[in-house]
Amino acid sequence: MLEIRSARKTFYKGQPDEKIALDDLSLTLQTGEFGVVIGSNGAGKSTMLNAVSGAMPLDRGQILINGDDVTNTPVHKRAMRIARVFQDPMLGTAASMTVAENMLLAELRSKSRTFACGLNAKRLSDYKERLSILGLGLENRLDTRVELLSGGQRQSLSLIMAVGGSPDLLLLDEHTAALDPRTADLVMGATVRAVDALKLTTLMVTHNMQHAVDYGHRVIMLDAGKVKLEIGGEEKADVTVAKLIDHFSVKSDAMLLGA
């Protein structure tokens, strides 16, 4: 379970271009719930995700994961509980290391690292099996450096790395935005299958309204650092792209044109 309690974050405080990125934002995500976050640019989506992951400290407010206050826990300690897939395929993997080594790093996310040999036979066969689910042939390229993979393959690898070990919370930061439509569908399909199978508590940020309609248990719309609208349960089933876009303020109609 994820709880964000009146989170506040102000950029350029006291300067003329002061900007309130999170305005006492509160949000609760039940265990096993899949929340989809939408909102125009500058609504605070990324700031919220960075606050949850620990990459950006809050001015005020609390972040709780499964009831534990992690507000002041650094990124690498929060990683015990949180897995994240970045928007940029380059960010989520170590380019100069091999597929297998990246898988190893992800496996050790929630464990303490020892002086034992990292890549043993048991792990390698386990990685082969987990990667074969994607159907991209990555299982035969365990020794390939990740920089030689395509963006879609890297992002798929990031996803497999993130869902392994069943994290308490999965953060997806527009993770299909940088991919071509076909690859984006492939990665999205793999995401939904993994989230369903493992019943992961998931927070996904997206600009793709169709994804917001099709996937997840609840749509959360942010505007000016606050939750403007939540659609869950029965209502979520009836929602359409047009209805969602109606909720955007005039200011962000540019998004409609883009969609």
Place this chain on the structure above:
Amino acid sequence: MMEFLSSTFTSYVALVPVTLAQSLILAFVVMGIMIPFRTLHFPDLTSEGAYPLGGCVAGVLIAAGVNPALAIVAALLCGFAAGCCTALIHLRFRIHTLLAGILMMTMLYSINLRIMGKSNLSIFGTGSVFDWAPFVTPGFPAAKIIIAGIIGAAVFVALNWFFKTEKGTAMRAVGANPAMAEAQGISVWVSTIGGVGLASAFSATSGALMVQSQGFADVNMGLGILINGLAALMIGEAIVGKHSVFRQLLAPFVGAIIYYQLVSLCLAAGMPPPDLKLATGLFVLAMLALPSLKRGRGGAPAREKFRE
């Protein structure tokens, strides 16, 4: 012409053992340069100060009658501390790694002078670790080659093992992608401080061995060591490659051996020693410029590509 070639060749061959011993000792500095540059993506200049630091510490201790092996351990620990300081300056104050290294090596110069109390110190005639070489007469290059070779082989095997363990893989990840490493639960601070510390420990070890080999310590012994080490590293990487842990670790040794033989050849051919630094600098420049020259006349790529 034939006479020139034959005299050059004769004097070069006569120098081969001495040069080999020297290059095996200096291979540790090259290792101390490679680890921050390649494994941690932390361009580091501390070695220019850590190498004489190791030499001064070992020199003073040996002159005071301390066991030469113990003197090396002490030098190693001092080097480790110096490296940790450089990493800490960068991490805590967000100062560029190169500037942090320059600060550290400048401060180390004074510290080295303080440690020795004078600018140079002779330990000629006292014992050294090279006296313990089996099968050979102490004092000859063969003894140095054997001892430095054994330590080098041990370091190579140990590092080749370490960088494949869970902890070692995590350290490499910090160099490859710090944001990703942090998101995977790896402390960037611990890995960077530990890694740069380890590297400077190697540089200091090299200084300690060199002092025992040449019989004196000098505060200026580190002058230009970094550029020599870089040149050696680049030669090594050009020969054995750098795309696996094994090859990347082998490169400093291969590079050091070949680089110092090339230097010896140049000197044997009558190149004035003062020109050596210019030649080395031009060589490193050429190696660094090669990829850009191959790419064509485009000039420097966008600045964003530069990674701290």
